[in-house]
Amino acid sequence: MRQYGYCRISTGKQNIERQVRNIQTAYPESIIVRETYTGTKFQGRKELEKLLEKVHPGDTIIFDSVSRMSRDSEEGFQLYEELFHKDVSLVFLKEPHINTETYRRAMTNQVALTGDKVDLILDGVNHYLMELAREQIRIAFEQAQKEVSDLHQRTREGIETARLNGKQIGHPRGATYETKKSKAAKEIILRHNRSFGGSLTDAETMRQAGISRKSFYKYKKELWDNME
Missing domain, CATH: 1.10.10 (Arc Repressor Mutant, subunit A)
Structure with missing residues (x-):
């Protein structure tokens, strides 16, 4: 069971060492994977793809924030769910409420039931908990995606302001x-x-x-x- 810390920067002005420091402080034994690819989708991120190919059930991937995993909400959730079902743990230092372990515990802490319809009831409980997980995870990824859109908008407005000021x-x-x-x-x-x-x-x-x-x-x- 290994711990991997995935760090990514998306612009030349960002400092990847901040993410490295945050992850190593919380998980000092983690193996740090650095990604300097500029983009907004996890496809094409070579270091992340290599990491996904070698992780095994029981391994853990730590991110400084959900935006480091993906800024696209739909693709981010698909990857999250895929790793969840592969029994790979995901940790988000800034959004601990969507760590995979949070939902694993919720799905195993069930009330003991007896009767012919126990399996059906438990299936319903599991489905309900997973739907709650989906909602919270999607919200987190959607917020990360919104932050990127807002940044792009502020950049465009800054450029336009500079032009209007004769710069x-x-x-x-x-x-x-x-x-x-x-x-x-x-x-x-x-x-x-x-x-x-x-x-x-x-x-x-x-x-x-x-x-x-x-x-x-x-x-x-x-x-x-x-x-x-």
Whole structure:
């Protein structure tokens, strides 16, 4: 039975060590898995996928918060339920009320009943408890998804405010020269990349802008720095 701490950051400005510290404080024996993939869905998160392939019944995965597992409520709940039925324990430090162990205890602490219809009654109790679990878990994932949407909206509003105040977006202070290609690439990043409220992943943005990975992250950093 192993304990894994899964840590993920979704932007270059986040510090993954905060999550690592929180998990190791609560679970000092946990094996830390780091993920720096930028995105909002758990598909495509290579380190998480590798972890899901090697966990066994009785193992535990610890998250700093539910948003580190998934920010999409439907997919997040599907993964939660899948791991629950595989007997893999899930721990969320900031949302302990949806830890899998909470519902396992509720489903096993049943009143002893006798009679011909005991199995039917217990099935009904289990179904009711699982429905309560579903509701609470969905609420937690929906809140995480809402926080992402709100962040994207605040980013768009901040960009618009900067533009209205005459601040040049995409042109870092102190720069003496900017090519037409880099300017066009930054505009694509600003309009379409998920970090700035768009819908494209980093890889998709690179392809659309026709730039290398190195240039992409350089331009992205310059855009963030210019918005501060």
